[in-house]
Amino acid sequence: MLKLGFRLPLVALLFVSACGATKIAPAAPASATSDVTLDVPVVHRPAVEEIVTIMRRDLALPLPAQVRVFVYDSRASFRTGLIDEGYVAPDRVNEIASFAAGLARPGRVLLHSRAARGRTEWRRLIAHELTHVVEFGLAGGDGRADQWLAEGLAERVAFDVLERLGDDSLAERRTRALGGARKHPGFAAGRLDLAALGSPREFTLRHQRDGSLETYQLAFLTADYLVQRHGMNTVLDYFQNCREMDRDRAFSRTFGQSIQQFETEVLSHLHGLE
Ligand SMILES: [Zn+2]
Numbered sequence: 001m002l003k004l005g006f007r008l009p010l011v012a013l014l015f016v017s018a019c020g021a022t023k024i025a026p027a028a029p030a031s032a033t034s035d036v037t038l039d040v041p042v043v044h045r046p047a048v049e050e051i052v053t054i055m056r057r058d059l060a061l062p063l064p065a066q067v068r069v070f071v072y073d074s075r076a077s078f079r080t081g082l083i084d085e086g087y088v089a090p091d092r093v094n095e096i097a098s099f100a101a102g103l104a105r106p107g108r109v110l111l112h113s114r115a116a117r118g119r120t121e122w123r124r125l126i127a128h129e130l131t132h133v134v135e136f137g138l139a140g141g142d143g144r145a146d147q148w149l150a151e152g153l154a155e156r157v158a159f160d161v162l163e164r165l166g167d168d169s170l171a172e173r174r175t176r177a178l179g180g181a182r183k184h185p186g187f188a189a190g191r192l193d194l195a196a197l198g199s200p201r202e203f204t205l206r207h208q209r210d211g212s213l214e215t216y217q218l219a220f221l222t223a224d225y226l227v228q229r230h231g232m233n234t235v236l237d238y239f240q241n242c243r244e245m246d247r248d249r250a251f252s253r254t255f256g257q258s259i260q261q262f263e264t265e266v267l268s269h270l271h272g273l274e
Pocket residue numbers: 001002128132150151154
């Protein structure tokens with residue numbers, strides 16, 4: 001999941017609320033990008049294909065053979081899509097529709113196009129949610145891996161994609177994220193509580209409580225550290241291990257230390273960058 005932009009301009013908010021009728025871009029015949037079959041509305045196909053190509057060819061990420069991309073252009077239609085295509089429970093749909101710009105499920109992503117401000121944020125949203133599809137494919141479902149790592153890796157991949165598209169740089173994103181992380185109450189107090197942030201529900205509650213931007217930035221820096229230290233393939237192995245064991249064991253098995261030991265190490269690393 002990716003939260004809404006934080007400075008959604010008033011004009012965009014007004015547009016969304018005035019956009020009563022739900023109009024989904026027409027579906028196009030499935031197209032094949034190498035051996036991944038994409039089912040995506042025709043108007044959004046070039047952007048999605050470009051990102052899928054980078055994720056597979058340059059980053060060697062294993063996208064499933066078939067991916068469906070649903071795009072909604074109003075909050076109302078996104079809300080309906082969350083129920084119909086995202087299998088979100090009716091008692092949670094308003095909460096998710098209020099803060100999320102996208103949602104991923106195994107083999108599919110749901111995107112609210114007007115929640116992403118500008119081309120860079122749109123590309124970031126697509127890459128972020130497609131990374132979750134990769135994670136779910138490896139883990140054998142959603143909610144199996146540590147949520148902070150699933151979100152952090154989705155951000156890491158999205159920023160890498162943006163760098164390759166010439167929109168942004170990973171180095172700049174790290175600098176900005178470190179500035180945001182300093183405002184996170186846990187980081188400032190020397191405690192990330194990664195064990196709790198591993199639970200999807202707890203992650204949602206805490207990013208709403210502790211600051212969405214800061215929580216995602218911290219998740220990005222933490223996942224980025226794992227990628228730099230172990231390499232992307234090992235981080236992908238972690239998701240694969242979640243298929244067969246609970247996430248605590250998968251973490252220890254993959255990275256050779258407990259989540260608590262890792263938390264101490266990554267905190268010291270990040271404080272050293274300040
Ligand atoms: Zn996400």
